Amino acid sequence: MTSEKVAASTSPATASQEFLALINQARQYPELYPPRGNTTGAAMTACSNALTYSDALHTIASEHNEFLGSQPLAWVHTDGNAHRNPNGNFAWDAGEPIDQAGYHSFRGEIVADGFSTPAAALEFWMQDDGPFGWGHRNLILNCTIQEAGPAHGQYGPSSHYFYTVDMGTP
Numbered sequence: 001m002t003s004e005k006v007a008a009s010t011s012p013a014t015a016s017q018e019f020l021a022l023i024n025q026a027r028q029y030p031e032l033y034p035p036r037g038n039t040t041g042a043a044m045t046a047c048s049n050a051l052t053y054s055d056a057l058h059t060i061a062s063e064h065n066e067f068l069g070s071q072p073l074a075w076v077h078t079d080g081n082a083h084r085n086p087n088g089n090f091a092w093d094a095g096e097p098i099d100q101a102g103y104h105s106f107r108g109e110i111v112a113d114g115f116s117t118p119a120a121a122l123e124f125w126m127q128d129d130g131p132f133g134w135g136h137r138n139l140i141l142n143c144t145i146q147e148a149g150p151a152h153g154q155y156g157p158s159s160h161y162f163y164t165v166d167m168g169t170p
Contacts, residue, residue, distance in 0.1 A: 016058050019118040019150040023165065024050040026126050026140055033126030035137065042134040047143035051167070056101040057149025061109075061164040064091060068113070068162050069155025082111040091166060103168025106145055110136040112163045118152055121163040145169055 026033055027047040035042045067086055068076050076082050083090050085097070092098050092107035099107060112121040125136035139145070145167045152163040 013055070013058060016061075016150045016152070017053050019122075019152055019163075019165075020051060020053050020148055022118055022122050023140060023148065023150065026122055027051065027143075030126065030137075030141055033123065033137075035130065035134065036127050037130040039130070039134075041138075042130070043138045043141035045141065045143075047141060049143060049146070051148040052146060054101075054147040054149040054168070057098070057103075057147060057166040057168060058151055059149065060091065060097040060101060061149050061151035061166040063097070064109075064111075064164045064166070065151050065153065065155050065162040068111070068164075069158075069160060071156075073113075073158075073160065076113065082113070083109055098166055098168050101168070102170050103147070104170065106142075106167070106169040108139045108142075108145065108167045110139055110165045110167075112136075113161060115161055115163065118150075118163065121152070139167060 027050065030044060030046055068082060085091055089096050091109050110125055112124055115121040115124065125140060129136045146169045148165055148167045150163070150165040152161070154160065155162050
């Protein structure tokens with residue numbers, strides 16, 4: 001059972017599909033999100049292909065957010081822990097959830113927390129990702145990726161906002 005909070009008339013899957021539409025807009029029009037700061041290494045080229053919504057990846061991302069919401073924020077913000085599963089492995093590692101869901105050609109994940117809207121999280125990934133080597137922006141603009149499953153909402157006892165987008169190519 002998910003603790004993702006959305007408006008009564010919007011299901012978590014619908015909210016995630018709306019989030020994916022924002023991500024796809026950024027893929028097609030990255031110029032709407034000019035990177036700030038040192039842009040060395042930041043992808044700038046638009047993708048002509050949109051990411052297809054994946055229920056399996058959405059479920060994995062939702063479960064990941066649930067796990068993050070159960071952890072102290074200090075832990076989440078330490079040493080890449082935001083991408084770790086309960087067993088300590090990364091979601092994209094061989095044998096982990098994204099691989100188990102059939103994504104063997106490419107697997108990736110982007111995570112953000114604390115933003116009040118999906119648009120704000122996307123803006124961060126696209127424009128302020130320099131300290132993270134533009135890895136989040138570059139995943140969004142990686143045109144070889146075919147499918148994604150975003151999940152977002154308030155999780156854990158503090159109802160902290162988490163945003164996870166699991167991506168893959170079967």
